[in-house]
Amino acid sequence: MTRRSLLQWLFAAGWPSYAVAADGGGPKIEPLVLADAEWKKRLTNEQYQVLRKHGTERAGTSPLNAEKRRGRYLCAGCDLPLFGAEMKFESGTGWPSFFAFYPGALGTSTDFKLIYPRTEYHCARCEGHHGHVFNDGPAPTGKRYCNNGVALKFEASA
Ligand SMILES: [Zn+2]
Numbered sequence: 001m002t003r004r005s006l007l008q009w010l011f012a013a014g015w016p017s018y019a020v021a022a023d024g025g026g027p028k029i030e031p032l033v034l035a036d037a038e039w040k041k042r043l044t045n046e047q048y049q050v051l052r053k054h055g056t057e058r059a060g061t062s063p064l065n066a067e068k069r070r071g072r073y074l075c076a077g078c079d080l081p082l083f084g085a086e087m088k089f090e091s092g093t094g095w096p097s098f099f100a101f102y103p104g105a106l107g108t109s110t111d112f113k114l115i116y117p118r119t120e121y122h123c124a125r126c127e128g129h130h131g132h133v134f135n136d137g138p139a140p141t142g143k144r145y146c147n148n149g150v151a152l153k154f155e156a157s158a
Pocket residue numbers: 075076077078079080123124125126127128
């Protein structure tokens with residue numbers, strides 16, 4: 001099998017074509033790669049469905065929607081800090097929403113699950129799916145990172 005046909009096969013098989021975003025050139029992040037069975041052990045079923053299967057939690061179900069304290073939001077899969085509380089805003093969507101993320105913490109790819117293409121984003125360390133990014137966010141970035149709350153862990157700062 002040539003490299004080209006392998007890529008075509010992977011694409012046809014629904015393999016996400018990760019075009020990892022070089023946003024800001026943050027710190028070098030060591031990838032965390034685990035077998036599927038390991039992820040099943042580490043994560044709750046809800047976390048697994050979102051992070052490893054690109055699922056979406058029901059809107060309005062995450063306690064993090066109402067989280068207003070100072071602190072950081074970590075990837076529930078690998079504890080990488082993704083967002084700071086100062087990047088969070090109330091979007092009214094029922095999902096925790098952010099207008100920015102820590103440099104290098106996220107990668108993006110295009111998904112075609114709905115008819116129109118959307119930009120999904122994932123943790124740069126474990127490639128766990130977190131949500132989708134839209135261009136209707138507030139200043140200064142104009143971005144809205146619409147995140148599944150179950151894929152995050154909140155760590156309050158003192
Ligand atoms: Zn992660």
